[in-house]
Amino acid sequence: MSENVAFAIVFAAAMLLFMWSVFRRFRLITLGKPENRFDHVGKRLWNMVFFAFGQRRVVKRVFGVNHFVLFWCFMILMIANTEFLLHGLFPDTIALSKLTDGVYHPLALVFDIVSVLALTAVVLAIGRRLLFPPPYIEARSREAFIILSLVGLLMIAFFGLHAAEIEQGIEGAEDYMPVASAVSGIFSGVSTDGLETWADVFWWIHAVVLLGFLNYLPHSKHMHILTSIPNCFFRSLEKVNTQPREEFKKGNLFGVGQVTQFTWKGLFDSYSCTECGRCTDVCPAGNTGKKLNPRLVIHDIKVNLLKNGAALPERTNGKGPAVPLIGEGHEGSISEEVLWACTTCGACMEVCPVFIEHVPKIVDMRRNLVEMKARFPEQLLTLFENMEQRSNPWGIAPPERIKWASDLNVRPFEAGKTEYLFYIGCAGALDARARKVTVANARILDAAGISWGTLGKEELCCGDSLRRLGNEYVFDRMAQQNVKTFSEKGVKKVITQCPHCFSTLKNDYRQYGIELEVIHHTELIKDLIASGRLRLGKSDNLGTIVFHDSCYLGRYNGVYDAPRSVIASATGDAPVEMHRHRDQSFCCGAGGGRMWMEESPGKKNINVARTEEALGLSPKTICVCCPYCMTMFEDGLKDKGASDMVQVLDVAEIVERSLSKAPATEKEPAGSAGPTR
Ligand code: SF4
Numbered sequence: 001m002s003e004n005v006a007f008a009i010v011f012a013a014a015m016l017l018f019m020w021s022v023f024r025r026f027r028l029i030t031l032g033k034p035e036n037r038f039d040h041v042g043k044r045l046w047n048m049v050f051f052a053f054g055q056r057r058v059v060k061r062v063f064g065v066n067h068f069v070l071f072w073c074f075m076i077l078m079i080a081n082t083e084f085l086l087h088g089l090f091p092d093t094i095a096l097s098k099l100t101d102g103v104y105h106p107l108a109l110v111f112d113i114v115s116v117l118a119l120t121a122v123v124l125a126i127g128r129r130l131l132f133p134p135p136y137i138e139a140r141s142r143e144a145f146i147i148l149s150l151v152g153l154l155m156i157a158f159f160g161l162h163a164a165e166i167e168q169g170i171e172g173a174e175d176y177m178p179v180a181s182a183v184s185g186i187f188s189g190v191s192t193d194g195l196e197t198w199a200d201v202f203w204w205i206h207a208v209v210l211l212g213f214l215n216y217l218p219h220s221k222h223m224h225i226l227t228s229i230p231n232c233f234f235r236s237l238e239k240v241n242t243q244p245r246e247e248f249k250k251g252n253l254f255g256v257g258q259v260t261q262f263t264w265k266g267l268f269d270s271y272s273c274t275e276c277g278r279c280t281d282v283c284p285a286g287n288t289g290k291k292l293n294p295r296l297v298i299h300d301i302k303v304n305l306l307k308n309g310a311a312l313p314e315r316t317n318g319k320g321p322a323v324p325l326i327g328e329g330h331e332g333s334i335s336e337e338v339l340w341a342c343t344t345c346g347a348c349m350e351v352c353p354v355f356i357e358h359v360p361k362i363v364d365m366r367r368n369l370v371e372m373k374a375r376f377p378e379q380l381l382t383l384f385e386n387m388e389q390r391s392n393p394w395g396i397a398p399p400e401r402i403k404w405a406s407d408l409n410v411r412p413f414e415a416g417k418t419e420y421l422f423y424i425g426c427a428g429a430l431d432a433r434a435r436k437v438t439v440a441n442a443r444i445l446d447a448a449g450i451s452w453g454t455l456g457k458e459e460l461c462c463g464d465s466l467r468r469l470g471n472e473y474v475f476d477r478m479a480q481q482n483v484k485t486f487s488e489k490g491v492k493k494v495i496t497q498c499p500h501c502f503s504t505l506k507n508d509y510r511q512y513g514i515e516l517e518v519i520h521h522t523e524l525i526k527d528l529i530a531s532g533r534l535r536l537g538k539s540d541n542l543g544t545i546v547f548h549d550s551c552y553l554g555r556y557n558g559v560y561d562a563p564r565s566v567i568a569s570a571t572g573d574a575p576v577e578m579h580r581h582r583d584q585s586f587c588c589g590a591g592g593g594r595m596w597m598e599e600s601p602g603k604k605n606i607n608v609a610r611t612e613e614a615l616g617l618s619p620k621t622i623c624v625c626c627p628y629c630m631t632m633f634e635d636g637l638k639d640k641g642a643s644d645m646v647q648v649l650d651v652a653e654i655v656e657r658s659l660s661k662a663p664a665t666e667k668e669p670a671g672s673a674g675p676t677r
């Protein structure tokens with residue numbers, strides 16, 4: 001049997017096996033629910049070029065450059081490897097060396113250089129894993145070393161083959177292959193027969209490793225080589241800052257309790273994880289010792305899909321999956337404790353190089369627990385009851401909502417007469433500390449002559465915590481009622497002072513057919529200062545001010561500059577930045593409904609970790625723009641015994657302190673004029 005016939009048999013077997021493995025895995029994706037990720041093809045293609053081929057998020061980390069090099073070496077060497085395989089099948093007709101020298105020689109030079117770059121990148125990756133391992137254990141897994149070794153072996157075989165051919169004098173591009181030429185020195189003195197044997201040995205090593213690598217891919221974490229590029233194509237075209245609505249019809253299932261209840265894109269995400277561990281690095285829950293590891297959540301979804309495979313109910317007439325999706329103690333199952341630990345801060349999604357959407361999956365599984373199984377931490381029972389009965393987290397009677405305004409003559413919102421609805425929010429209306437921020441905002445609005453009013457006791461909770469906690473049923477009712485009130489009253493523009501209200505009204509309520517112009521108070525104040533409507537003197541000496549980004553203002557809605565600019569205008573100085581700031585900010589620990597839950601035992605509370613980070617900059621003031629962050633920092637300072645030395649202020653309170661020193665505005669205060677309620 002000639003060598004190329006033998007290779008043809010090996011090649012055909014390897015390709016069939018590869019296609020069968022890929023087919024079996026991709027067939028499982030089709031079990032997911034439908035979702036349209038094929039719109040705006042041009043934009044999607046651009047995303048793919050920019051983020052997958054440009055590796056934009058990968059290179060944000062120093063060592064990401066090594067991955068960038070390896071990725072592009074891999075892409076370029078795909079040409080060489082395709083030629084290698086085709087040449088193996090049709091040695092007399094297909095060979096790069098049959099091209100003109102003007103084409104072949106530059107190609108040979110590129111392949112030579114790229115191969116040495118790839119080998120260097122592999123050595124660095126192995127060295128890093130051995131000497132400076134990333135914080136997650138899988139970086140040093142056997143699989144990681146197998147993959148890197150296979151790539152390294154492929155490069156060594158490439159050089160061995162070409163070096164033997166150069167020594168034989170049969171490589172026409174010898175002068176254009178500096179590395180292979182240098183390596184050929186090791187064969188000096190070897191007989192012609194010996195050189196032929198060495199060339200054969202390296203050729204077969206190259207062929208077997210290449211085909212073996214191909215077949216290993218679908219069974220390893222390196223499946224992402226096949227899926228991560230399309231996953232960038234299918235990424236969400238908008239910020240992932242909301243959750244799909246549920247339809248409350250009899251017979252419907254809610255949330256995700258088994259893996260096939262994810263959409264196909266949710267399942268495709270799980271195949272695309274590169275297991276780079278970036279999400280784990282930034283997760284506030286994981287970083288403070290909780291069991292949540294976002295990388296593992298995605299990994300377990302993949303394992304669950306693969307383990308259950310053909311045993312999924314759709315294929316076995318109702319027999320349940322062998323491995324539960326939500327459960328304890330199996331690879332492929334995610335524990336309830338893990339699901340409740342998430343603050344939905346979005347840091348994981350912000351860093352993921354392949355745009356995996358962790359938060360919607362976690363919330364979907366929470367929905368299943370709450371709506372299908374009535375399983376949730378006991379502490380949430382009171383919250384859910386209070387929300388349902390009194391539409392606020394504390395179950396306080398609605399008339400209390402207007403108490404904050406007892407010293408102010410606040411007018412109700414009236415369409416045609418009032419420009420802005422000032423949506424106070426539950427904390428702003430009912431929490432003693434947050435009420436001070438509400439008053440500060442009211443004074444600022446009046447000082448700028450803004451026409452504003454409130455809904456008074458008719459205001460309901462926006463429902464943010466309910467939605468993130470998976471209690472979609474109560475959220476849905478609340479949102480419908482709010483949207484009805486907004487529509488009946490003709491509300492078009494809304495000012496919020498809580499990023500959670502801001503994001504919910506702006507992003508979630510769109511699903512209810514209302515498009516509101518929602519503005520966070522920091523944005524409005526910035527605009528008022530810029531337009532000259534709000535004139536500020538210099539505020540008190542607040543010492544060093546450290547600013548903390550709220551996740552739902554920053555990462556969820558891209559508002560980073562407004563609070564900083566307002567602080568600078570009010571104090572004359574830009575705030576000091578914490579190490580983790582803007583889109584890399586570290587959560588205060590209150591998002592995703594965690595505000596209403598005790599932290600599970602861990603290394604430390606998230607708010608304490610963040611407070612320590614702020615205290616590391618020796619501030620006199622920690623500035624926030626969210627009532628939840630306010631509570632978390634004040635609690636954190638108490639925990640650290642630093643409450644007497646450091647104060648927490650909202651951006652509005654800093655501005656209010658400058659107001660008193662500004663020349664009086666000539667405009668009549670709008671919010672405080674008119675009838676009192
Ligand atoms: S959203 Fe935040 S808390 Fe939740 S998994 Fe991601 S990084 Fe962790």
Ligand code: SF4
Pocket residue numbers: 272273274275276277278279280294295298348351352353354355356
């Ligand atoms: S989910 Fe994304 S960030 Fe996390 S390990 Fe996978 S690829 Fe990396």
